[in-house]
Amino acid sequence: MTSITVISVLVGYAFILLGIALWGSKESQDLKGYYVAGKRLPAWVIAFSSNATGESAWLLLGLTGMGYAIGVHAFWVILGEVLGIASAWVWVARPFKEYTDRFDSITVPDYLTDRFRDTKHVFRWISAIIILSMVMAYTAAQLTGSGKAFDSFLGTGYTAGVWIGLIIVLFYTTVGGFKAVAYSDCLQGILMLGCLIALPIVGIAAAGGWSEMITGLAAADPALLRPMGQFGLGAAGIASAFGFVAIGFAFLGSPQLLTRFMAARDQKQIIDGGFWAVLCVIGFDVGAVLGGMSGRTLFPGLVDPETILPEMSAALFPAFFTGIFLVVVLAAIMSTVDSLLLLASSAIVRDIVQKAMGIRASERTLSNLARGVTVVIGVVGLVVALTEPASIFYFVLFAWSGIACAFTPVVLCSLFWKRTTKLGAIAGMIGGFVVTVVWTIWFKEKFYDLYEMIPGFIAGFFCTISVSLMTDVDEDIADEVDSVRRAVGPVF
Amino acid sequence: MISGLPIDAWVLLFCAVGLGLGLEVAFYRAQKRRITSKHRVPSQDEIGTG
Numbered sequence: 001m002t003s004i005t006v007i008s009v010l011v012g013y014a015f016i017l018l019g020i021a022l023w024g025s026k027e028s029q030d031l032k033g034y035y036v037a038g039k040r041l042p043a044w045v046i047a048f049s050s051n052a053t054g055e056s057a058w059l060l061l062g063l064t065g066m067g068y069a070i071g072v073h074a075f076w077v078i079l080g081e082v083l084g085i086a087s088a089w090v091w092v093a094r095p096f097k098e099y100t101d102r103f104d105s106i107t108v109p110d111y112l113t114d115r116f117r118d119t120k121h122v123f124r125w126i127s128a129i130i131i132l133s134m135v136m137a138y139t140a141a142q143l144t145g146s147g148k149a150f151d152s153f154l155g156t157g158y159t160a161g162v163w164i165g166l167i168i169v170l171f172y173t174t175v176g177g178f179k180a181v182a183y184s185d186c187l188q189g190i191l192m193l194g195c196l197i198a199l200p201i202v203g204i205a206a207a208g209g210w211s212e213m214i215t216g217l218a219a220a221d222p223a224l225l226r227p228m229g230q231f232g233l234g235a236a237g238i239a240s241a242f243g244f245v246a247i248g249f250a251f252l253g254s255p256q257l258l259t260r261f262m263a264a265r266d267q268k269q270i271i272d273g274g275f276w277a278v279l280c281v282i283g284f285d286v287g288a289v290l291g292g293m294s295g296r297t298l299f300p301g302l303v304d305p306e307t308i309l310p311e312m313s314a315a316l317f318p319a320f321f322t323g324i325f326l327v328v329v330l331a332a333i334m335s336t337v338d339s340l341l342l343l344a345s346s347a348i349v350r351d352i353v354q355k356a357m358g359i360r361a362s363e364r365t366l367s368n369l370a371r372g373v374t375v376v377i378g379v380v381g382l383v384v385a386l387t388e389p390a391s392i393f394y395f396v397l398f399a400w401s402g403i404a405c406a407f408t409p410v411v412l413c414s415l416f417w418k419r420t421t422k423l424g425a426i427a428g429m430i431g432g433f434v435v436t437v438v439w440t441i442w443f444k445e446k447f448y449d450l451y452e453m454i455p456g457f458i459a460g461f462f463c464t465i466s467v468s469l470m471t472d473v474d475e476d477i478a479d480e481v482d483s484v485r486r487a488v489g490p491v492f
Numbered sequence: 493m494i495s496g497l498p499i500d501a502w503v504l505l506f507c508a509v510g511l512g513l514g515l516e517v518a519f520y521r522a523q524k525r526r527i528t529s530k531h532r533v534p535s536q537d538e539i540g541t542g
Contacts, residue, residue, distance in 0.1 A: 072501040075508050082512030090519040214496030225497060227504045271523045278516040282509050492522040 003154060009323025014168055016187070021172035021180045028177025030363035031354070034370050035346045036106045036263040037179035043269040047276035049185035049335070050260040051085070051284065052192060054251060056336035057145035058396050059288055060192065060329050064199070065306035067292020071217055071224030074292070076244035078285040084248025085281045089274025092252055093261040094488040095415045097270060100262045102484075108255035108407060109351045115414050116422035117474065121356035126426065128347040130406045130433050131255065134399040135344040139381030141395035142337045146330065147385065152310045153326040162385050165333060170378045173338045174371040178263065181338040188331030193280055195328045196287030199309070202316050203294030216297030224296065236448040243451030250400055250453065253408030256339045267488070345374040398440055398452065405432035405456030413464045418478040424468025432460025
């Protein structure tokens with residue numbers, strides 16, 4: 001009976017996604033429609049969809065698990081994410097939108113190519129390699145999450161869960177393009193927010209109230225109530241806290257998030273959208289951490305802390321809401337996978353096939369090719385997820401960092417520093433990405449597990465700035481930075 | 493201790509939520525003020541009678 005209720009909720013949700021896909025399909029007949037929904041999205045859609053894309057299953061399973069495992073120490077993640085998202089909307093979104101409208105860019109490599117007058121398409125090739133390698137890891141990790149979620153909620157088995165998740169997401173992404181992706185992400189973001197507000201309220205009430213929850217946590221482990229957790233104010237504690245804050249850096253320049261700014265209808269949508277985005281991420285993160293903390297008092301001794309959300313939803317909510325929670329976990333997974341698939345597809349079709357290789361084809365043919373590539377990338381992710389079902393969040397945080405360190409320092413320098421040169425930007429992309437990988441493989445364990453985002457960011461900025469200072473900048477490009485600055489006006 | 497939680501934990505939570513929210517609210521208000529002043533109809537005194 002319970003399973004039938006849960007399955008009914010799931011089927012209902014799949015039909016809603018189907019409807020959104022068919023509705024969005026009219027506007028996905030050319031590349032601009034397929035990849036940025038014709039640049040006509042309103043504020044609330046870009047706000048919720050960018051948050052849903054940025055957060056993934058990590059928010060629902062990983063961050064609730066962190067609240068469960070380390071308590072108050074996870075507040076550092078909230079600090080990083082809220083500050084990262086607010087900074088992105090306040091400082092990055094408007095100049096980026098202005099530039100990409102002037103250039104008529106529909107991908108981030110498009111923007112970098114035009115911004116640095118890159119006639120040899122070096123940015124497109126480097127971007128495609130980085131995006132493809134990271135998106136494969138990221139997509140495989142999310143599909144792994146889908147397999148685990150279906151199996152733990154419905155007992156479908158891991159393999160079936162991976163297949164079901166991929167088929168649903170491939171359908172609405174290929175049929176509806178970016179418009180369907182953005183609106184379904186928005187719906188998914190609202191569902192995630194609702195559940196993450198309900199989870200701590202119900203959890204704390206079930207624990208006997210706030211004071212009882214805190215007493216229970218103190219009795220379980222006093223370190224759960226300390227901001228520096230079990231580490232204290234030593235090097236390990238500071239490295240851990242900085243690493244958590246650094247998770248939010250990626251919101252400043254990851255291509256899958258910048259695409260939302262590009263797709264906004266106009267600058268006014270960005271002013272309004274930022275407000276919704278910040279409120280939304282506060283709800284997401286505070287809800288997830290407090291939900292996990294309440295779960296620690298209710299279900300002590302879980303072998304895997306990342307299963308606290310399914311445990312709580314099954315034990316504390318009626319079957320219908322358990323179905324909603326399954327939908328929400330899937331929503332978090334799908335809202336990330338759909339955007340990643342489009343990102344990788346755009347890197348191949350728009351940046352390599354259409355621009356770098358200069359292959360002439362009708363918009364219709366290219367948008368059909370884009371759909372085909374989307375399916376192929378999804379299938380490769382599926383194969384990886386079925387053969388290497390490793391820890392979800394190790395890969396998520398690694399890929400999140402790899403993409404962010406390759407693009408964010410370069411995008412920030414290109415927007416705000418006139419002296420940035422093409423060679424500097426290329427060095428920054430390569431340096432940021434390579435250091436992320438090298439740090440993760442060889443150095444991370446030796447340096448208190450310091451999150452690779454920090455050395456990757458430092459390397460990205462260092463390479464961009466130092467190489468730019470050694471090379472000449474084009475006067476026209478420098479003047480363009482001033483022109484964009486004047487067009488968007490002051491921040492405050 | 494406030495409601496059982498150490499004060500430094502409350503400070504961290506308020507900073508975590510407040511810094512980003514404060515930044516966004518300041519930006520939103522400044523931009524709205526700018527848009528309003530751009531579209532404001534000048535008063536008779538500002539136009540002058542001459």
